[in-house]
Amino acid sequence: MTLLFGRRMFREPLPPGTGDAPAGRSLWHDARARFVRNRAAVASLVVLLLVTLFALFGDFVAAWSNEEIDWSMLGSVAENGAPSLANGHWFGVDELGRDLFARTVQGTRISLMVGIVGALISVVVGTLYGATAGYFGGRLDGVMMRVVDVLMAIPYMFVLILFMVVFGRSILMLFIGIGLVSWLDMARIARGQTLNIKHREFVEAAVAIGVRPRRIILRHIVPNLLGVVIVYATLLVPSMIIYESFISFLGLGVQEPDTSWGALINDGASQMQYGTLWQLLFPLFFFVVTLFSLFFLGDGLRDALDPNDR
């Protein structure tokens, strides 16, 4: 029923003379208003800020460094290594006597970085690839999207692990490997959106006055994909984090002394039979809370930027 009575007004074409600029600004303005009204999304944003601050400045607060071994703990981690305010091991120590607070800061930093860098690569590569395919259409589009189809049908995690084995297990390789597979979905989405807007007046006007395709794609199409891309990118960050944690959980991702959430969770899981549960629970907590917040944030952004989507 809202279709009949509520939204009818939005469907009315803008009166002639209404330029793009004020409408555009009010669109973002509306989006912000809608976002702020979504309490779960705002709370998620706050949580994410806190996690980021933790990753950036946790080192300055920590009483121990992440490499230092507390020799007094070694051998009696289960008895004395529990979280304690007195000895400065706020999250306890791991099985090697290292401070878990500092290790968690280090792992959070790497996991967030993988998430953000992976999402960025996918945004840049995927958007350009998809916009190009969608804009030119025809045979080029067919070939480009067929390539995406083929790549998508591959169980990429196996290839990614193969890749890591061949080129060595380093953070850099992890970035490259994850970036290589992450852009596929984004390319499809960007292409679909491009098909929608390439027949709009401002694009056709640009074509008519002889603007070159490269410039049309970069200046006219890509900016208009922004809303969808932002929403999708926030949803990509958690999946990048999950990929990385997956590989590191298997011990095939980041290598000691570096660490990440997946590696820490694996460490904790392998030690839980000795009763040092804090080793599992602290990294798990950060992982779950961050992922939760990212999903809610993505949802909030989608509602804010694309109100017609429901």
Place this chain on the structure above:
Amino acid sequence: MTLLRVRNLRVSFATGDGTVNAVNGVDLDVEAGQSLAVVGESGSGKSQLMLAVMGLLARNGTAAGSVELESVELLGLDERELNRIRSRRIAMVFQDPMTALNPYLRVADQMTEGLVLHLGMARREALAESVRLLDAMEVPDARRQIAMYPHEFSGGMRQRVLIAMALSCRPRLLIADEPTTALDVTVQSRIMRILAEARAELGTAVVLVTHDVGIVAGGCEHMVVLYGGQVMESGPVDRVFAAPYHPYTEGLLNAVPRLDRDDSRLPSIPGDPPDMNRPPAGCPFAARCPRAVDRCRHELPGLLSRAPDRRVACHLPLDGPA
């Protein structure tokens, strides 16, 4: 005998922006075998009125008042009881035949399920009956066509299927909501003829819901004009057409192209239907009415009888002072 008797029906929807009143106290009578046109612009509440009668309002909608079918109150019946009445007593054909059939099921499956369920036919028997019905609707090669999927049918053919389906259990009342709007003009008249034939043959009363006054003239005996969820005028079609009482009816009639006058500039009613989020205090049509006076904006006119069989809700009807 009065087949359908609607009294003071109100339909409202709870939305994010508050309550929307789509229908505000409508009275309606349909006699057995009669054909009644319910006329109004989009947003006048005519479709919601009919959905309320069928018990098919959207989840956030509520209906209040009274809807009696053959002296049985329908409002307040639960889904199970309503299902005994739907199809067998009252059936409905919807506006867009392109989406009203299930694209994932064969036409045969969709046509026979009502017959099997309501009339207890065996499948084979139901299939034969469905083919017969489609033949009667002038669907060519019905025996072969019935095994196909809806997307293999044209819009006009789908509407015939839907009408055949609605009539299959011999309902006493058929509600047709804009049955021809989505179709080509040439197909429209054939659908209207099919409806008229069905009425003549089966004695089914037909309520035709439409915004198109043009198709009312040939096809219906009575008409009700709806505006802002209220009845503006009702009466026999020929007499209303000859001399409308309500300025809104007059506006609608003037907007119909006719052969007997110069239509180079077809008059239309200026303005838009009222915002049903905030219904006006007085007559809903006052804002667009050329004759409106102060009283119209503050006081809601009642629906009063002015001549035998004719009623109008207007402070200043066209045939003289109220």
Place this chain on the structure above:
Amino acid sequence: MLSYLFKRLAVAVPTLLVLVIVSYVLMYAAPGGPFDTERALPPEVMANLDRKYGLDQPLVVQIWRYVASIVTDFDFGPSFRYQDQTVNEIIAQGFPVTLTYGAWSFLAAVLVGVSLGIAAAVHHNTLLDYFAVGVSIGAQVLPNFVMAPILTLVFTLWLGWLPGGGWQGGEWPYLVMPVIALSTSFMASIARITRSSMLEVLNASFIRTARAKGLPRRRVVFRHALKPALLPVVSYLGPAFVGMITGSVVIDFFFATGGIGQFFVNSALNRDYPVLMGVTILAGGLTVLFNLLVDLLYAWIDPRIRY
């Protein structure tokens, strides 16, 4: 219908070829040979080994031989590390295990997910609906490598109900945790997809027609709404399959179930390329095959696709 199938095959075959070639080239480009160990072997021995495994041939010949032996004999060659074992033998040993708990997980995810989604949509905005939504949101942040330790913590270490790992020929106590750990996040996704598509379908015009006909709700939901509501779920089955076959690596790794995932991780740590490639290509082949099945299923449900 045939041309539809043909079009799908036109994607499937190059997919597999690309997979084989990419993985072979990756392996070929790997710094250090497969037989490099801490103590360098005498060059004559190295040359002999290379000849034995055909590694002295040009790349193109190697790939050709590799593909040919897979296609003609389904032979992935010998393992470099597990002496006297071929990749085929390793797969034959691990695959039945993976297949067993994988099939159960897939079944569980689909059956539970679809039922939960339908129930939530039909009882929209009731407690049941909120429960389903809550579960599916919660399970999004519980991938298999998080579920596995949590389950072990609760059911093995605290309650002592279930063994923390092993396989024992697939007796059910050894099956429970792998299946739950592997299926939970997919079950949640399927429930979410089913719910939202079912809600959308229930608002469709043809559902109103069905209700106007006086059909009971059960028939409206299962006969009229289910097929279209399942289409998005069917589209998701392909990615879900990939996710599960990938997740099986974590299951094998964590629960020591002895499936192919365990060999895969060991090979990755030992640079046993033939096993890595064999498992990768097997996974790819299964995925391609499964996607073909999904496409056929989709066409079977939606009559408008069969052209």
